Amino acid sequence: MGGGNRHESGTPLPKLAAGPVGQQIHSIYKARLGQFSGNGEYSSQNLQAAMYDGRASGEEHVKLQVYSPPDLSRPTFEEATSHEFKDTHVGASFGPSWSTHWIKLEIKVPQELRKKEHLELHWDADNEGLIWTEHGEPLQGLSGGGERIEWVLPDSFRDGKPHTFYIEMACNGMFGNAIGNSIQPPDPNRYFQLKVADIVAVNLDARALFVDFWIIGDAAREFPDNSWEEHRALQVCNDIMDTFIKGHGTQDSILQCREVARKYIGNVDSSKVYESEKESLVYAIGHCHIDTCWLWPWAETKRKIARSWSNQCDLMDRYPEHRFTCSQAQQYKWLETLYPKLFGRVKSKIREGTFQPIGGSWVEHDTNLPSGESLVRQFLYGQRYFESRFGERCKTFWLPDTFGYSSQLPQLCRLAGMGRFFTQKLSWNNINIFPHTTFNWVALDGSQVLCHMAPDDTYTASAHFGDVKRTISQHKSLDQDDTGLLVFGKGDGGGGPTFEMLEKLRRCRGMSDTTGLLPRVKMGDSVEDYFARLEKKAANGTEFVTWYGELYFELHRGTYTTQANNKWNNRHSEIMLHDIEYLATMATIKDNSYKYPKREIDDIWEDVLLCQFHDCLPGSCIEMCYRDSDELYAKVFKAGSQLLENALSVLGVAANTSSRDPYTAINTLPWPRAEITKIPDRQNEYAVVRGGPGVVSVEALSSTSKSTASIEEVEEGIFHLSNDQYKIKVEDGSISSLLDILEDRELIPNGQKANQPVIFDDKPLNFQAWDVEVYHLRSREELRPSGKSKIVEQGPHRVSLVTEHKISEKSWIKTTISLAASIENQPSYIEMSSEVEWRETMKFLKVEFPVDITNTEASYETQYGIVRRPTHYNTSWDMAKFEVCCHKWADLSEAGYGVSILNDSKYGFATAGNMMRLSLLRAPKAPDAHADM
Numbered sequence: 002m003g004g005g006n007r008h009e010s011g012t013p014l015p016k017l018a019a020g021p022v023g024q025q026i027h028s029i030y031k032a033r034l035g036q037f038s039g040n041g042e043y044s045s046q047n048l049q050a051a052m053y054d055g056r057a058s059g060e061e062h063v064k065l066q067v068y069s070p071p072d073l074s075r076p077t078f079e080e081a082t083s084h085e086f087k088d089t090h091v092g093a094s095f096g097p098s099w100s101t102h103w104i105k106l107e108i109k110v111p112q113e114l115r116k117k118e119h120l121e122l123h124w125d126a127d128n129e130g131l132i133w134t135e136h137g138e139p140l141q142g143l144s145g146g147g148e149r150i151e152w153v154l155p156d157s158f159r160d161g162k163p164h165t166f167y168i169e170m171a172c173n174g175m176f177g178n179a180i181g182n183s184i185q186p187p188d189p190n191r192y193f194q195l196k197v198a199d200i201v202a203v204n205l206d207a208r209a210l211f212v213d214f215w216i217i218g219d220a221a222r223e224f225p226d227n228s229w230e231e232h233r234a235l236q237v238c239n240d241i242m243d244t245f246i247k248g249h250g251t252q253d254s255i256l257q258c259r260e261v262a263r264k265y266i267g268n269v270d271s272s273k274v275y276e277s278e279k280e281s282l283v284y285a286i287g288h289c290h291i292d293t294c295w296l297w298p299w300a301e302t303k304r305k306i307a308r309s310w311s312n313q314c315d316l317m318d319r320y321p322e323h324r325f326t327c328s329q330a331q332q333y334k335w336l337e338t339l340y341p342k343l344f345g346r347v348k349s350k351i352r353e354g355t356f357q358p359i360g361g362s363w364v365e366h367d368t369n370l371p372s373g374e375s376l377v378r379q380f381l382y383g384q385r386y387f388e389s390r391f392g393e394r395c396k397t398f399w400l401p402d403t404f405g406y407s408s409q410l411p412q413l414c415r416l417a418g419m420g421r422f423f424t425q426k427l428s429w430n431n432i433n434i435f436p437h438t439t440f441n442w443v444a445l446d447g448s449q450v451l452c453h454m455a456p457d458d459t460y461t462a463s464a465h466f467g468d469v470k471r472t473i474s475q476h477k478s479l480d481q482d483d484t485g486l487l488v489f490g491k492g493d494g495g496g497g498p499t500f501e502m503l504e505k506l507r508r509c510r511g512m513s514d515t516t517g518l519l520p521r522v523k524m525g526d527s528v529e530d531y532f533a534r535l536e537k538k539a540a541n542g543t544e545f546v547t548w549y550g551e552l553y554f555e556l557h558r559g560t561y562t563t564q565a566n567n568k569w570n571n572r573h574s575e576i577m578l579h580d581i582e583y584l585a586t587m588a589t590i591k592d593n594s595y596k597y598p599k600r601e602i603d604d605i606w607e608d609v610l611l612c613q614f615h616d617c618l619p620g621s622c623i624e625m626c627y628r629d630s631d632e633l634y635a636k637v638f639k640a641g642s643q644l645l646e647n648a649l650s651v652l653g654v655a656a657n658t659s660s661r662d663p664y665t666a667i668n669t670l671p672w673p674r675a676e677i678t679k680i681p682d683r684q685n686e687y688a689v690v691r692g693g694p695g696v697v698s699v700e701a702l703s704s705t706s707k708s709t710a711s712i713e714e715v716e717e718g719i720f721h722l723s724n725d726q727y728k729i730k731v732e733d734g735s736i737s738s739l740l741d742i743l744e745d746r747e748l749i750p751n752g753q754k755a756n757q758p759v760i761f762d763d764k765p766l767n768f769q770a771w772d773v774e775v776y777h778l779r780s781r782e783e784l785r786p787s788g789k790s791k792i793v794e795q796g797p798h799r800v801s802l803v804t805e806h807k808i809s810e811k812s813w814i815k816t817t818i819s820l821a822a823s824i825e826n827q828p829s830y831i832e833m834s835s836e837v838e839w840r841e842t843m844k845f846l847k848v849e850f851p852v853d854i855t856n857t858e859a860s861y862e863t864q865y866g867i868v869r870r871p872t873h874y875n876t877s878w879d880m881a882k883f884e885v886c887c888h889k890w891a892d893l894s895e896a897g898y899g900v901s902i903l904n905d906s907k908y909g910f911a912t913a914g915n916m917m918r919l920s921l922l923r924a925p926k927a928p929d930a931h932a933d934m
Contacts, residue, residue, distance in 0.1 A: 027226075030239055034218045037242050038211050048211055051250050054118075055202040057111045058091070063122075063198050064107040064163075065089045073099050075300055077339075078137045082167065089195075095126065095170060096192030098178040099301070099625075102170040104130075109163045110154070110200055117202035120154040125197040128174055131308045133167040139343050141315050142308025143168070144175055144496050149312065150197065171304060175494035177296030177623065179928070184768065186930040187296065187623055206255050209270065212501065213262035214241055216508040219466030220265075220519070230518040237265045267515040269507040272322040272525075277514055281523035283472045284531045285487040285506055287313065287325040289497030290402060290460055291332065293364050293614040294626045296494070296928060303335045305495040307343055310336065310356075313497050314346050317355045320503045322524040325490075328360025328399045330386035331611055337390070351391050357527050358387050361395035361419050363610040367618045368400070368407040369561065369886040370568065370908050372575045373864030375613060376409070378606050380417035397421040397528055398450070401460035401488070403615040404771070405554035405886070409864045411444035421532040422450045423486070428458035430555035431766075432881040438478040438485065439535060443549045445866045451535055451545065456485040461492035464502035466519070469509045473520040481545050482538060486531055487522065551868055558884040559765065559773040561909035562845075562920040563620030565933050567627055570634040571618055572906040574609045577641045578602070580669045585644065587695065588651035595651045598644050605644075608637050621770045624929040652696070664701075668693025677702070677798055677821045687798040689824060702798050708822040712792055712800035720790060722800055722820045726829040731818060733786045734804025739831070746853075748900060750915065753851040756833050758784040758806050758814050759918075763845040769925035770932060775883050777845060784808060798822050811840035816848075830903070839933055841924040850917040852900045854893045859912035861887035872912045884911050884920070893917055 035041075038048045057063070066086035070076050081103040095102045106122075114120060124130065130143040132152055141152055158164050170193075172178075178187035217234050224231035241258045248254020268274070289309045293302050313325045337344045350356035362383040368376065384394045398410070398419045403426060414422060422442060427435040435454070442452045455462075456476040462468040464487070472485040489506075490498040506522055513521040539545060562568075581602060588595045612630050616622050654665045668674050668690075675691035680701070689700045710724045722729040730738035735754035740747055749755050762780035765772035787807035794801035801819040808814060815836045823829040837846070858869040863886075872893070874880040887910040892901040902910075902917055909920030922933050 027235070031221060031235055033242070034214075034221065034235075034238050037238075037245070038214055046250075048207060048214070048245065048250075048255075051207040051252075051255060052204055052211070053201055054204050055114050057114060057200040058198065060090075062109055062111055062200055065091075065195075065198060066105040066107075067093075067095075068103045068105075069095075070101050070103070073101075075101050075304070076103075078133055078167070078169075081169070082137075091195050091198050094192040094194045095128075096172050096190065098172055098187060098189050098191040099298075100172045102172070104168040104170055105165065106168065106198075107163045107165050108154075108158065108200060110159055110161065112161065114200060114202050115159045115161065119203045119205050120158070121151040121201050121203055122154055123150050123197050123199045123201045124152070124168065125150040126170060126193050126195040128193040129171045129305070129308060131169045131171075131304065131311070133169060135165045135167065137342075139307050139311050139340055140166075142305075142312050142496070144491070145193075146174065148175075148491070149496060149499055151201075153315075154200070169304070171301065173297060173301060175491070175496060177494075179296065182927075183296060185927045187625075187928075204252075204255070206252065206259065209504070210241075210255055210258050210262065212504045212508060213259060213266065213269075214238060216466050216505055216512065217241075217262060217265050220512065220516075223467055223470060224518060228518065230516055233516070234265060237261060263515075265512065265516055266508050267511040269504075269511040272320065272507075274507050274510050274514075275322055275524055279514060279521060282484050282520040283469050283487050283522040284484060284526055285464065285469075285489060285522050285524050286526075286528055286531075287316075287323055287498040287502075288460060288488045288490045288492065289313065289325070289327055289495055290365075290490075290492035291327075291329075291495040292402075292493055292616055293329065293331060293611070294622055294629070295616040296623055298623075298625050298629050299611075300629075302332070303339055306332050306336050307340045309495040309497050310347055311343055313356065314343075314350055316498060316500060316503065317350055317353075319500070323498070323503060324355055324357060324525060324527055325497065326357040326359045326399070326528055328358070328362070329364050330360075330362070330383040331364050331607070333358065333390065334386060348391070354527070357529075358391055359395055359397055359528055360399035361387065361414075361417055362398070362400075363607065364614045365400055365402065366610065366613040367560075367615045368403055368410055369405050370571065370618050371613045371864070372572075372888065373409065373413075374579065375575055375610065376407070376413050376864055377416075379610055379613070380413060380419075382603075382607060382610060384417055394418050397423055397532060399423050399528075400615075401425050401455070402493075404557040404560050404619055406552035407864055408445050408551040408868050409866055411442050411450040412446050412448035412865075413444075414450050415448045420450055420536075421529075422452040423455075423488075423528065424452070424552075425455040425458060425460055425488075427454065427552060427554060429557075430881075432555045433877055435552075436477055437546055437548060438476050439482050440478065440546045440548050442552065443547050445550070445868075449547070451532060451539070452548075453486060453532070453535070455488050457487055460488045462487055462489040464489040464498070464505045464509075466505070466509060469506075469520060469522050478546070481543055482535060484531070484534070486528065551863075553882060553885075555881040557619070557621075557768065557771040558909070559763075559769075559845075559923055559925070560619030560621060560771055561884065561886045562773075562907070562923050563770050563925060563932055564622075564627060564929070565906070565922055567612070567618065567620060567630055568908060569906040570630070570637075571609070571612060574605075574612075574634060574637050574641070577638065577645070578605060578609065581605075581641055581644045581648065583669045584648035584652065584667070588648040592651050595648075598647070601640060601644060605637050605640055608633050619771075620932065621768075622928065624931055627929065654696075664688065664699040666690045666697050666699050667695060668697045670694065675824050675827045677824060679799075685794070687821075691824075708824060709797035710800045710820050710822040711796055712794075712802065712820075714792070718789060720792070720802055722802065722818070724820055724829055725823040727820065727831065729818075729820065729831065731790065731802055731804075734790050734802075734806060734816060734818075736818070736831075744898065746898070748852050748854075750851050750853050755850040755852070756816065756818060757849045758816065758835075758921075759847050759849055760784060760808060761845040761847065763843050763923060763925070769843070769927045770923075770929065773845060773884055773923070775880065778883065784814065787813060793817065794819065796822075808839075808844075808846070809841065811838075813838050814846070835921070837922060839922050839924065842926060844924045845920070846922040847918050847920050850900070850902055850919070852893060852915055852917060854895055854898070854900055854915055856893060856895050859917070860892040860894065861885065861910065862890050863888060870912070872914055874913075883913070884909055886910070891917060891919075 176183035220234035
């Protein structure tokens with residue numbers, strides 16, 4: 002009894018218990034992790050206290066001077082640095098919104114920091130900036146607000162001498178200048194305080210441990226609770242914390258903590274972590290989506306490009322595995338023009354294969370609203386630029402953020418040399434979940450492209466543990482292929498990947514190789530490498546599922562209507578460019594001395610294509626963007642008018658129509674036409690224009706012409722309009738009867754009214770300028786006339802009736818119904834034109850046309866084709882299309898007969914049952930508080 006060996010023979014387990022040991026309470030030990038690296042109440046005792054080995058600030062070490070350009074101007078480096086700079090300091094405020102301030106920094110590293118391992122400048126004014134050398138070379142962008150605030154100081158700065166460089170400060174955040182919610186209208190008087198301007202000695206081991214702990218902690222939080230990998234991750238994290246505490250947070254303890262971390266993630270301190278031959282499932286590619294305009298104007302985008310892309314060139318030098326892809330030829334051209342030195346740096350990275358152009362289009366454009374020819378030109382001008390500057394065309398169409406995808410894109414992509422397509426926006430659908438990740442997308446003509454949608458449901462991933470995990474866990478096409486693209490980097494407002502993201506991915510890869518369970522991520526490949534593997538699988542027999550027709554986006558349906566003037570400009574510039582090219586070609590054939598204006602046409606097209614960017618044309622930008630686009634369209638129409646005049650002059654067609662000489666007309670459409678048209682600058686004088694294509698005959702009409710149109714008021718407020726084909730009855734400004742005389746068919750259902758203006762309450766769940774929700778249809782209200790209808794034209798060649806409807810105390814719509822005399826066997830049409838005084842808030846104005854036609858599908862013009870959509874709500878997929886996009890016409894037909902609604906520059910439409918409804922105007926208040934006012 003007592004004494005003796007405490008171990009039984011043959012076992013190391015002590016015979017006697019040393020004391021009680023309790024089971025860990027999992028939730029408590031997991032919650033504890035937040036204490037180690039956070040900025041909260043324990044930051045003076047945790048890893049944050051060890052992140053820096055020293056700091057120097059103040060005028061002795063960081064001397065600051067500023068030049069503030071007037072009138073919100075954005076001068077070049079040469080212009081700015083030629084001015085006098087005045088002293089400034091940390092704590093100073095800079096503004097207002099959109100202003101620029103050039104800061105001259107003279108820094109001198111103090112003796113005690115010169116031998117430290119790693120020195121950075123930390124600069125944070127909560128706004129964007131670009132660092133320039135004193136010789137005018139842009140080096141790196143700064144984001145502000147605690148993100149991307151560091152610049153690694155060159156070793157040459159350690160000599161104890163003063164060194165000068167500049168920061169071009171932009172008084173806007175990454176997402177513009179709204180206060181609070183970024184998609185509200187910007188505050189024009191926002192000011193930014195310079196909070197930090199320090200020389201900092203960084204403890205790289207502590208920084209590395211911070212990322213180690215971050216990723217292992219994510220494993221403890223996100224791996225399944227019943228997995229050994231989750232339990233081990235939690236134990237490793239707690240071991241790290243205990244080691245740090247036991248070592249009193251010394252440098253030795255930090256190194257010991259990193260050794261503990263390596264048990265779970267391996268050695269992750271270099272790009273060699275990716276060199277194992279183990280199969281990868283997740284292919285990570287750096288990306289920087291920069292909206293060409295959105296919550297900031299084009300002028301700021303040009304600077305965002307320089308800030309963002311210089312960052313990536315710097316990261317490529319520091320992280321050999323980093324591959325970065327970026328689209329939009331327009332942005333490359335801006336960089337080439339405004340920042341030639343940086344463009345040269347980018348071009349060298351492209352030659353090395355680390356900076357990878359992609360997309361093949363001029364901008365990341367909307368695909369719903371542009372014409373077919375515009376989509377062709379997006380590819381033509383984009384691919385031409387990429388090939389001329391970088392030696393090859395793009396193979397993948399890259400369009401992650403556009404609000405729906407036209408059914409004709411696969412055909413046009415193939416014609417442009419691209420058989421691959423990347424996007425992800427359909428993950429935002431708010432009714433149905435799109436069922437595929439990797440699939441073949443098929444156009445109307447049968448052309449197909451291989452499509453991949455980022456399974457992580459974003460093109461701006463932060464390269465978190467969860468992003469890697471979701472790339473497989475949310476993948477919807479694992480039966481065909483079990484790999485996915487992870488597209489990471491700060492985006493929309495630019496920036497791109499950060500060094501933290503690249504460090505996190507190294508640890509995710511190390512974890513997969515060392516511990517397992519997390520899908521293995523790979524860096525160093527391109528998007529083209531990824532698609533090439535998919536194509537090889539298809540060639541070897543893998544049958545990817547197919548999706549036929551449009552990729553309809555079940556959100557952002559209001560963008561078919563918002564910013565009506567901008568959409569008018571787009572439609573009319575497209576028509577003008579068609580006519581210019583047609584007439585210039587005719588002039589070239591007629592007169593050898595006439596020089597086809599290719600350069601001028603190219604310039605106009607590039608401007609129009611720019612305005613088709615996927616926030617500009619849809620109407621989701623701030624107000625100053627539309628001031629810019631109005632100015633650009635004015636330039637487009639001025640230049641285009643001159644080109645038209647030049648071509649017409651060569652063709653012998655006088656622009657001056659004031660004389661009584663015989664008139665000449667040109668039919669620029671590819672089929673013969675005949676219609677009655679008003680003679681320009683003449684009061685109620687008309688002519689029949691017939692023939693074509695090309696120059697056509699013009700026959701002035703007299704009052705005794707055979708075919709006539711008539712109008713009469715048969716009762717008070719009731720009017721009859723007629724020609725040889727139609728009899729129309731108008732009551733209270735709306736059409737209560739429309740009789741097709743030749744078919745003896747009434748088109749308006751009994752008791753209903755066509756050309757009826759209606760208004761809806763329009764308050765979507767989110768995104769005012771973008772969205773209209775299905776419940777807005779419940780608020781339908783018919784507008785009533787505010788006075789009597791008036792005859793304003795009485796024939797015999799054309800009759801017109803005008804009616805004003807009251808919308809509110811501030812708004813009204815005045816609609817003119819016109820009918821021209823019919824011509825021979827040409828089909829006739831009824832014309833409606835509206836003038837609107839629009840001062841509404843969150844309302845939606847439409848006009849309705851009920852017709853006595855039955856079909857479960859309606860037809861709509863799309864680019865180079867027709868798309869058919871349901872007129873019923875049988876399924877949620879059908880109901881989701883309660884508002885759709887059309888181009889110049891929508892048609893509801895049954896066997897042998899139908900009705901078409903044509904429009905001048907409208908794109909939103911709906912057909913529900915036999916009700917055809919054209920969308921006219923919206924009144925969102927964000928991000929443009931005066932949209933359509």
